[in-house]
Amino acid sequence: MEKTARAGLERVSRPRLYEQLVEQILAYIESARLRPGDLLPAERDLAERLGVSRATLAQALVALEVLGVIDVQHGTGAVLARRPSVASVIKGLREHQSRLPEIVEARSTLEGKLAALAAERRTADDLAAINDALDVMAREINDGDRGTHGDELFHQAITAAAHSSVLAQLMAFIAEMILETRMESLGQPGRPEQSLASHRKIADAIRAQDPAAATEAMLAHIDLVSDVELLR
Template sequence: MNRIQDLIRDRDLGPGDRLPPERDLAEQLQVSRNSLREATRTLEIQGIVTIRPGAGTFMRDSGVTPLNDALVAYLTNGSDALVDVFEMRHILEPQIAALAARRCTPDDIQQMEDLLEAQRLEIEQGETGTRGDTAFHFAIAEVTQNSALVKVVTAVADILGQSREDPFQAPGRSKRSLSSHRYILDMLRIGDSEGAREAMEHHISVVEPIYPPGTSARIHQGVVEPAKFLREVRD
């Protein structure tokens, strides 16, 4: 498998590019065709390639669909799905906010201010503000300028979306969310990394739902990108 990955790097193969035919590739790598098939199946499971019967093996898009699918499948498989989600949020998002505080620009701050204003309008119109909420968290990940981190956040955004729309949310959750978002933004604006981390930790704690025993929490899909959300609100 490592030798196939070396070949992919050496030939600078990108999304949609076709790998050499199986016979040719086996000869180039000096391996049996059975060994080659096992290796390519492993790469397919990892989301690196896709095997199209009768057509060949192709490089897969560099997105995170396999990771996303795996996380959603895992977390929808039990009654404690959203408990796991919030534990994940407590671990992941405060550190993202801390990094964002060190790297955000004035333009980033302005975009997030626009997102919070759009979220406020959503809530005033009687909506939950969920779409604005999701877009704000995604924007924080984007300003870290860490592409791997953004991909991970994109992969789990489907899961986090459910944690913001769940029927067991306490009354007033939307307004508390908006208020704590504003405090997070204040910390980002002044570049206070530790303050941003603490503000995000507090935010997750105050919006975390409480589930009755035996409740089965299901997963709702829906990544909300900041720019798309703002366009829709303004239209």
């Protein structure tokens, strides 16, 4: 897939049976008031009730297992994970896919910390990658582009420079949601230049190894970038 953008066509998402089954099973868990440790109905039984084959149901169960909702045990059955909250969280998230304010909130929390860590831990290589990203973005803007690629590179470089794989994973988790925000923001006239300027401020603070300044600059940047969204 390529330029999906906000204006572009979205590839029609083919329906996948297992995705539908995940939703149904989630709904079933809720409606049946199942508690952690409880067992789901047997595969053969469940498959028949849902009107699908066991093979397809097995895919849905794998998905639920990866999502952390259930734990499938050979010979016993599919038992609800001890942390039932995730089920509702995931459901809630699917429903209102893009709660922009919350995403911005999560993003500033993570990236503020990442910027501080980057300032403390960045190596010369990290710094080089950050500078490269700035150059890429500057070149893109010069060419009349929006600079989205450079923007993404920049934030990835910051994340890498923080040297925290756990935080990096959390960023990856919300990266997709952020992408939409990014595209929209950089579509504003004059915005790419402003964004680049605030990137430079962040980079300066990281180069100077000043964590507090880095966090501050990052938060200001995210504020700027998210500004337009919230006015909708």
